[in-house]
Amino acid sequence: MTTLRTRNRNIIIAIMAICLVAFVAFGYLFLKNFSESRNGSASAPKFDGLEFESKLKTKYATQFSIYKYKGGYSYIDLVDSDKILVVPKGGKVPKNLRDDIVVIKQPLKDVYLVSTSVMALFDALDVLDRIKFVGTDRWYIDNAVKAMNEGRWIHAGKYNAPDYETLINKKCQLAIENTMIFHSPEVREKMTTLGIKSIVEKSFAESHPLGRTEWIKVYGTIFNKEKKAEEVFNKEAKKVESLKDIKKTGKTVAFFYVNSRGSVVTYKTNGYVPEMIRIGGGDYIFKNLGLDDESKLSTVNMSMEEFYETAKDADIIIYNCSIMAQLHNLDDLLAQSPVLKDFKAVKEGNAWCTTRSMFQQTDKMGTLIEEMSEIFTDDKQEKDELKYFFRLK
Secondary structure: HHHHHHHHHHHHHHHHHHHHHHHHHHHHHHHHHHHHHHHHOOOOOOOOOOEEEEEEOOOOOEEEEEEEOOEEEEEEEEEOOOOOEEEEEOOOOOOOOOOOOEEEEEOOOOOEEEEEEHHHHHHOOHHHHEEEEOOOOOOOHHHHHHHHHHOOOEEEEOOOOOOOOHHHHOOOOOOOEEEEHOOOOOHHHHHHHHHOEEOOOHHHOOOOHHHHHHHHHHHHOOOHHHHHHHHHHHHHHHHHHOOOHHHHHHEEEEEEOOOOOOEEEEEOOHHHHHHHHHHHHOOEEEOOOOOOOOOOOOEEEEEEHHHHHOOOOOEEEEEEOOOOOOOOOOOHHHHHHHHHOOOHHHHOEEEEOOOOOHOOOOOHHHHHHHHHHHHHOOOOOOOOOOEEEOOOO
């Protein structure tokens, strides 16, 4: 009997020991997975010889992720686009890299900047001297205009017709394109064949305006200017977040332009411009526009008749001159389409226009929203202090 009891006791002790070990092991795995999920190591790509450190936290941007590794290495994952490995000065490129990873060695220079919305971010980071080639001479950023006028940059052609010979002979290190390049895939293929590296930025796909500004962290990582990037972003974020409790004005707002074919181009309801309007206290006139459109475009084309049907009663209309020719007065607006004279906003003196530079001010989203908020207030002051908007008279 004693032997049986001893045997049963030993069995119970063994079972308890096994349960304890299993509990400890489970706890360890749980804490390990929890820790990895918090610091991003669970999703961090692995590279030969590199040790993961942390994943950069983003507040509004959803179209990129940045992983940091010891020794100054960074991996940038652009959603449905390029994968980039940034190698610090003097660092070795890891072995066995996938063919689709674009390797950027610091210090990066001799950049071919095709995407115009990126220029303001370069300017804010003080890295305009890293640019050697541009895809246009139509700049509205003061320092960019100065650099162009002083001949510091070479016009190397548009996205669909780059000057390959110049880019090769002048040793272009990286081309930064926008998604227009997807309409000319043969161009990018040829650049790759010629040894010209390229990446496609997707800040346009961010639904929150500060998501576009937060792309400065991508370029801060590429140019080893992370601290400056954080400062610029936080400054604009603070401006926007200070408006979170702003009283809604109830003013309905239409934001549009008329293209060369006479069609109206406006924004999907879930786009970044309608979000700017909402943050600024306005109410975007189109409630469900483009929500069933699965394309990556943030804009919608419609006939003037379709636009008139909804926007004619908008309290405020804002004409987007950052894409088409600059308007100067109400006559210029009515020249786009005579029916605009019947709009409530035109009759009541609430027709506004953007400056040409607005689209390129990616680093000033907070300032732009602040100015929108000024427009949406009830007073009839001239608001001469506004820099990016003006009333059409």
